[in-house]
Amino acid sequence: MAERTAVLERKPPVGPGHPPPGPVALPLGLLKTARPRQWVKNVLVIAAPAAAGELFSRHALTQVALVFGLFTAAAAAVYLINDARDADADRAHPTKCRRPVAAGQVPVAVAYAVGGLLAVLAPAAAAVLCTPLTAVLLGAYVVMQLAYCVSLKHVLVVDLAVVTTGFLMRAMIGGVALGIPLSRWFLITTGFGALFMVSAKRYSEAVQMERAAAAAAAAGRTRRIGATRALLTEYTTGYLRFVWQLAAGVAVLAYCLWAMESGGIEGAGLLPWRQLSMVAFILAILRYAVFADRGTAGEPEDVVLRDRALALIGLVWLAMYGFAVADW
Incomplete structure (x- = not known):
């Protein structure tokens, strides 16, 4: 028992108000909050150039890679701001409490700051490195997704339309960057x-x-059934x-x-x-x-x-x- 207590005492605390457990904890927490598993969705940026048969020139590959990176940065901005905004609610959730912001690995203020910086830099970089229309589309994506995080995710049907439009924008932006008619x-x-x-x-x-x-009813348990999404019980x-x-x-x-x-x-x-x-x-x-x-x-x-x-x-x-x- 004494050994177990000593081990627990040596384990650095993680949570609101506690410092991160190591010098790499903050960068790793930011990376985890950016949802690397979700980056596969951004492969959709190749859809329009591939459909037009204009994907394999050096210029097209460079632009597509650039747009992929910028869209990933824009999506990361939304994830960071969303997790910062929902930190208190996530701490009460059985699985979301492990998210870096909710767990205290990434301070809320840092998540807001990094997310806000990426939200501004991604469209600005698109305006300089791609085309103005690409920047407009990327900026519209950021604004729409932030509006979703704040209020639109609570509106029936509109929440489905916003998420769907986000995928459609991914598929469109590669063609927009290369000037390909859609x-x-x-x-x-x-x-x-x-x-x-x-x-x-x-x-x-x-x-x-x-x-x-x-299952809870069959087991005779009284259980409060909640949903991971606010509107899920409405559908x-x-x-x-x-x-x-x-x-x-x-x-x-x-x-x-x-x-x-x-x-x-x-x-x-x-x-x-x-x-x-x-x-x-x-x-x-x-x-x-x-x-x-x-x-x-x-x-x-x-x-x-x-x-x-x-x-x-x-x-x-x-x-x-x-x-x-x-x-x-």
């Missing part, structure tokens, strides 16, 4: 594809919450199911219309790759819908990266689309 089919497919994933995520969270409530699972099914249908329809509008077999390369890619695209949507229907699509990046069948379908689709762009 087709209506690209915007419709990307927008409703994003809405499909966002609403499927919300649906999965609602299903998990209902299952937890049912019904039936409504969220309707939204993700509607979004999936529109995304598939828009992609098929775009593929068929490209001219059929005439003028194609060895095979009509663009039309054939419809099969892979539809299979990918159907495969992801399996996880949505089960209520296990709460973490989209985990579904995409861990499901081998979905990854294989995605690679086949990329290959077909690449052949179509290259006119093979």
Whole structure:
């Protein structure tokens, strides 16, 4: 018992009002608050250049890499400010209490300062290094996401629209930076594809919450059922199911219309790759819908990266689309 007490006494305290446990704790805490796992979403910046077949020049690769970095910085700014604003509430949450700001590893004032600095520097750097329209789009993303953190996440349906628009902006900004015209089919497919994933995520969270409530009731326990998102209890699972099914249908329809509008077999390369890619695209949507229907699509990046069948379908689709762009 004495040894255990001595170990606990040697362990540096972490929490509000306590100093960080080491010289690297603050940088690591800031990095963790920036959500490195979420950076994979910013790969969407290559969508428009890839769709236009203009991705592989030196200038395009440089601009896309730059835009990826700037969008990552802008998203990190939003995460930092959001965690600073929600620090008190996060400390009472069973899992969010481990976030660096809530745990005291990153002081609230530092999170606000670094987040505010990144929120200003990212659009400013885009104005200097890219195009004015790129800076406007990035600035609009920051403003919209901060408004979401402050109030819009409490407004039914608007919260879904804001998160979906954030994904759409990621997909648009690569084309905007390179001056590539964005087709209506690209915007419709990307927008409703994003809405499909966002609403499927919300649906999965609602299903998990209902299952937890049912398990608590079956065990005869009185339990206060809360949600990780303020509006989650306001949505019904039936409504969220309707939204993700509607979004999936529109995304598939828009992609098929775009593929068929490209001219059929005439003028194609060895095979009509663009039309054939419809099969892979539809299979990918159907495969992801399996996880949505089960209520296990709460973490989209985990579904995409861990499901081998979905990854294989995605690679086949990329290959077909690449052949179509290259006119093979």
